[in-house]
Amino acid sequence: MKYFWGLLSFVIAACAAILIRPDLLSFSRDFVLSTPLAQIMSLRVWIAGGLLFAAVALFVFSVVRRKLLGMGRIAAVLGAVLLIFSGIQFGMIAERGISNPGKLGPDRGVSLSSSGNGDITVLTYNTLGGRTGMADVSQLAVSNGADVIVLPETSSAHGQELVDALRESGLDFQQFDTHTSEYDPEFRSTVLLVSRGLGEYEQADIVPDSAAGVSARPVSGQGPVFVGVHPIAPLPALIDEWRSETRSVYSVCSEPNFIMAGDFNSTVDHQLAQGFSCADAAYQAGSGAVGTWPASTPALLAAPIDRVLHDGEHYTGSDAAVVSVGDSDHRGLLVRLSVKK
The missing domain is CATH 3.60.10.10 (Endonuclease/exonuclease/phosphatase)
Incomplete structure (x- = not known):
C-alpha cells in the first residue's frame, strides 16, 4: 500500500511543479489552454494558497498518523514539497508585483502643447x-x-x-x-x-x-x-x-x-x-x-x-x-x- 501512496504523492508533487510554469512543457501548455486549468491559472494566488493549505493539512495528518501508527513519513515529505512549491508560487506573485498606490504620480509626458519627456x-x-x-x-x-x-x-x-x-x-x-x-x-x-x-x-x-x-x-x-x-x-x-x-x-x-x-x-x-x-x-x-x-x-x-x-x-x-x-x-x-x- 505504501507504494501506491508513494506513487500518488509523486503525481501530486509533479502536478504542483508543473503549475509553476506550465508553458515550459508542450503537454502542459495544452492543459493550461483548456478547461478547467485555463480558469484556474487566472487565479495564481489561490493556487498558492491551496498548496499552502494542503501542506499544513498533510503535516497535521502525518503527526497524527505517526502518533497512532508510527507512520506518516510519505505525508510529511509531500507536505514539505507542497510547502516549497507554495512558497515559489507566492514568490512569483511578489516578483510580478503587488504594489498598488491607487493613482499615478505627476504626469510629465505628452500634452496638447508639448511632448514633455515622452511618457x-x-x-x-x-x-x-x-x-x-x-x-x-x-x-x-x-x-x-x-x-x-x-x-x-x-x-x-x-x-x-x-x-x-x-x-x-x-x-x-x-x-x-x-x-x-x-x-x-x-x-x-x-x-x-x-x-x-x-x-x-x-x-x-x-x-x-x-x-x-x-x-x-x-x-x-x-x-x-x-x-x-x-x-x-x-x-x-x-x-x-x-x-x-x-x-x-x-x-x-x-x-x-x-x-x-x-x-x-x-x-x-x-x-x-x-x-x-x-x-x-x-x-x-x-x-x-x-x-x-x-x-x-x-x-x-x-x-x-x-x-x-x-x-x-x-x-x-x-x-x-x-x-x-x-x-x-x-x-x-x-x-x-x-x-x-
Whole structure:
C-alpha cells in the first residue's frame, strides 16, 4: 500500500511543479489552454494558497498518523514539497508585483502643447456597458494624465460622451471603435481614444473583429500603433473560441512598435502558453499581480486580466495603479509608459 501512496504523492508533487510554469512543457501548455486549468491559472494566488493549505493539512495528518501508527513519513515529505512549491508560487506573485498606490504620480509626458519627456499614460477600463460612467472615467483620465484610453464593453455612443467630457476639460481625443451596432450587446463593443497630443491617427485593421479589437496607427508613420482588445471569456462551452481569440490578440506581439490594452480575459500564463512574449507594463511597474476581476474580490485575490502590453523595445512601464470607480465588475488599470533609454 505504501507504494501506491508513494506513487500518488509523486503525481501530486509533479502536478504542483508543473503549475509553476506550465508553458515550459508542450503537454502542459495544452492543459493550461483548456478547461478547467485555463480558469484556474487566472487565479495564481489561490493556487498558492491551496498548496499552502494542503501542506499544513498533510503535516497535521502525518503527526497524527505517526502518533497512532508510527507512520506518516510519505505525508510529511509531500507536505514539505507542497510547502516549497507554495512558497515559489507566492514568490512569483511578489516578483510580478503587488504594489498598488491607487493613482499615478505627476504626469510629465505628452500634452496638447508639448511632448514633455515622452511618457505615454494608458487607461483601460471594462465599463460593463457604461456602469462605470463616463464622468468617472473622465475624472480618472484627467487626474492621471491619460493619453490613450481603452474601454471594453463600451458603446460608440458612450465613447463620444467621454470625448465630449474630456473636451470640456481642455483635452482633445480621437475616437476609434469596433463599429458595433447600437442594437448589439455592448460587451461586443470596444472603444479606443487617442489624444491628439500624440499626433493624427487613423483606424487600422490589426486584430480581428471576433476579439472585439480596435486599432489605430499614426498617419505620419511615426509613433506606436495603439490596440484595444476584448477576447471572449474562457467559459467551458466557448473554450475553443477563447483559445483562438486570445491567440489572435497575442499575435500582435510581432508588431514592431505597439501598445495594446484592454480586457484580455487571460493572464501572462496564458500568453506564455500561447507562445508569445510581450512586455507587460504593469509588471515592469511593480503591479503585475494586482487583480482587476472580479471587482467584488480584494485586488490581491482577483485575476489580473486587464493588461497593458507593448513590444518592449521603445517603452518601459514606470508607474501603475489599479483603480475602482462606478459599478463595473472590473477594476481599471492605469499605466505610465516611459521612453526606453
